[in-house]
Amino acid sequence: MVENNHNYRQNHFTVPQGYFDTLEQNLRDAVLGKENNEPAVVRILKPALSLTFTFAFIIFMGYGFFKITEKFHNNAIPQEEISVFSQELDFMRPSQIEFIDLEELNSYRIENSAEEVYEFLTQDGYIPFALYNSIASIEQ
Amino acid sequence: MEDKRILELYKAGEHDQAFNLLVRQSSQPLYWHIRKIVLDHDDANDLLQNTYIKAWGALDTFREDSKLYTWLFRIATNEVLNFLRKKKIINFLSFGDETQNIENKLASDLTFSGDKAVIALHKAIASLPPRQKVIFSMRYFDEKKYDEIAEILEITEGAAKASYHHAHNKIASLLKEELDFGD
Numbered sequence: 400m401v402e403n404n405h406n407y408r409q410n411h412f413t414v415p416q417g418y419f420d421t422l423e424q425n426l427r428d429a430v431l432g433k434e435n436n437e438p439a440v441v442r443i444l445k446p447a448l449s450l451t452f453t454f455a456f457i458i459f460m461g462y463g464f465f466k467i468t469e470k471f472h473n474n475a476i477p478q479e480e481i482s483v484f485s486q487e488l489d490f491m492r493p494s495q496i497e498f499i500d501l502e503e504l505n506s507y508r509i510e511n512s513a514e515e516v517y518e519f520l521t522q523d524g525y526i527p528f529a530l531y532n533s534i535a536s537i538e539q
Numbered sequence: 540m541e542d543k544r545i546l547e548l549y550k551a552g553e554h555d556q557a558f559n560l561l562v563r564q565s566s567q568p569l570y571w572h573i574r575k576i577v578l579d580h581d582d583a584n585d586l587l588q589n590t591y592i593k594a595w596g597a598l599d600t601f602r603e604d605s606k607l608y609t610w611l612f613r614i615a616t617n618e619v620l621n622f623l624r625k626k627k628i629i630n631f632l633s634f635g636d637e638t639q640n641i642e643n644k645l646a647s648d649l650t651f652s653g654d655k656a657v658i659a660l661h662k663a664i665a666s667l668p669p670r671q672k673v674i675f676s677m678r679y680f681d682e683k684k685y686d687e688i689a690e691i692l693e694i695t696e697g698a699a700k701a702s703y704h705h706a707h708n709k710i711a712s713l714l715k716e717e718l719d720f721g722d
Contacts, residue, residue, distance in 0.1 A: 401711045411653035430595045
């Protein structure tokens with residue numbers, strides 16, 4: 400029976416030799432040592448400093464996020480290039496672009512490098528240079 | 540415990556003396572209270588240290604509506620409960636088997652002298668939820684009264700009783716399964 404089992408109720412644990420002899424001193428060092436080593440100024444300013452560092456951290460993280468997203472935007476295709484690209488596509492329509500099989504171009508684009516796509520497109524002499532640049536920048 | 544004397548010394552700025560008196564009177568019972576629940580000596584030592592750090596830091600706010608000893612037990616018990624809950628989550632996330640871990644740990648612990656039956660008891664206790672585990676340990680090993688347990692855990696006496704009986708029945712049934720004897 401669990402309730403009356405003397406073996407169960409007995410304390411089967413011991414402590415490493417000398418543990419209780421040094422326990423008081425160890426606790427004193429851990430608790431009072433910590434208290435005494437901390438200058439009064441730090442103790443008083445601790446909450447204010449914590450708050451300041453928290454705000455600084457939040458601002459720093461916000462700034463970092465802003466910088467990262469800014470960099471991301473800078474790495475995108477420049478607006479003027481997109482504009483040229485659009486103009487070139489417009490220039491090609493409808494007479495020239497219809498010669499390009501877009502599905503074939505797409506599968507070719509997936510399987511081959513920008514240079515190979517360029518070769519593929521320029522074999523008939525239709526590809527404008529801006530389009531090649533745009534393909535190359537996407538490839539990078 | 541000499542609550543009045545300890546608090547007087549503390550308020551008079553005699554921190555060393557107040558601390559020594561506090562530790563001398565409470566450290567060993569607190570250590571065993573923690574150790575019998577967490578089982579591992581190093582964990583018990585860390586939790587005991589955390590208990591005194593928290594208690595000492597909050598001694599200014601001690602309202603004297605309970606005994607200093609009960610207050611310390613409450614802090615220690617809360618430390619233990621947090622530790623057990625954290626351990627349960629870590630075990631869950633690492634797909635660990637807590638009862639098997641306990642068996643291995645006790646079998647290799649040089650500061651533990653229990654036989655297979657006692658290891659089976661601790662394995663059964665390990666399957667209890669943290670609060671039930673604490674209540675069972677306080678009642679079964681430390682033979683604390685229900686009103687004391689209730690005061691430490693800030694619950695009703697009835698809740699402490701119900702929790703203990705629930706834990707006791709579960710342990711008896713688990714031991715019956717494992718050792719083929721029990722209640």
